[in-house]
Amino acid sequence: MLLITILIATISFIYYSESRDKIILEYKSLMQDYVTLHIRRLKWLHNHFPQYNKYPRDNRFNSAIYDLEYKEIFSTLKSKEIHLEKSIYFTKNYVIYVHILGDYYLGAKYLLIEVPKNKEFLKRIYLNIVIFATLSFIILFIIGYYLSKLFIKPMKRSIELLDNFIKDTTHEINTPISIINSNIEMLNVENFSPKDCKKLNRIKIASRTLEGVYKDLKFTTLETIDKVNRDKINLKELIEERIDYFSLIIESKKITINLILKDFYIYGDRSLYIRLIDNLISNAIKYNKINGVITIILEENKLVIEDSGVGIDNSIIDKIFDRYSRFNDYEGGFGLGLNIVKKIVDYYNLTISVESQKDKGAKFIIKW
DSSP, rough: HHHHHHHHHHOOOOOOOHHHHEEEEEEEEHHHHHHHHHHHHHHHHHHHTTOOOOOOTTTTTTEEOOOOSOOOEEOOOOOOOOOTSSSSSEEEEEEEEEEEEEGGGGGGSEEEEEEEEEHHHHHHHHHHHHHHHHHHHHHHHHHHHHHHHHHHHHHHHHHHHHHHHHHHHHHHHHHHHHHHHHHHHHSOOOOHHHHHHHHHHHHHHHHHHHHHHHHHHHHHHHHOSSOOOOEEEHHHHHHHHHHHHHHHHHHHOOOOEEEEEEEOOOEEEEHHHHHHHHHHHHHHHTHHHTTTTEEEEETEEEEEEEOOOOOOOOGGGTTSSHHHHSSSSOOOOOOOOOHHHHHHHHHHEEEEEEEETSOEEEEEEEEE
């Protein structure tokens, strides 16, 4: 639309300039004839002055004469705008032509001829521009719309393929995750050596990570936020529960958790708030450093989750909630977590803000 507007404006300007030049030439031709006629009258009056001292007038035009020092000698002009340095110029209602006299008749150096402006001709030019611009805009917009659809079709198809892949993946990984978790629970860890326990913990961490990915994929492709429960949720207890859920992953990165939590109750769907908190904590762990720190503050009407990780570059902060966006290329994921967070925040009419600097961590603030 911007390109179409620029194109139409350029063509309209060229058309107006050419039409205006044509008008000026027509006015010049007409007014030069008036100049020739008026010079003869001035010469006659000059030669018969002072016996005859009446300044010549004409019903077709107005005129004025000025001396060498730009002082008015006599004028019948209607317009008060005088520009002796120009050869021809337009005022609101008139066109004025300036002619330099070779002979100083009546002491005059400049002769000005004034005729009414042909407003109908100008209106016709403006009307032609409006008609041309409107028709061109409609035609070019239709062409541009279909070209845009044509150009965007491969990208749209790619997104559809990706969404279908995610749906298929979601169906496929559900059963393996369930089998892994159920078999882990059935294992008798009392007979395990410390080395085997360490291996089992790694399996649990991998299973928890995969389970989190599965839940995000399921939420994105298979679930909606149209029909939700309205539960009374103790947000403090929920956060503590989710920290316990991620405890193995937290321990594996040797992250210190600082919890400053007050009792705070909200009404909403418990599963949605679990997804919201899980994704924020998961990102705080994923993008944190070894031996890093995560601080979670819960006050009345405010939740803050801050980490000491890699941070977010200011150039992409506005895009982090977009679907499939990711902080960097060396951490895994589909780029769905923060998009899910934003959907839930918007659904409950909450506000979320981000404060971050590169290599200095990130702080997510949610307010009710």
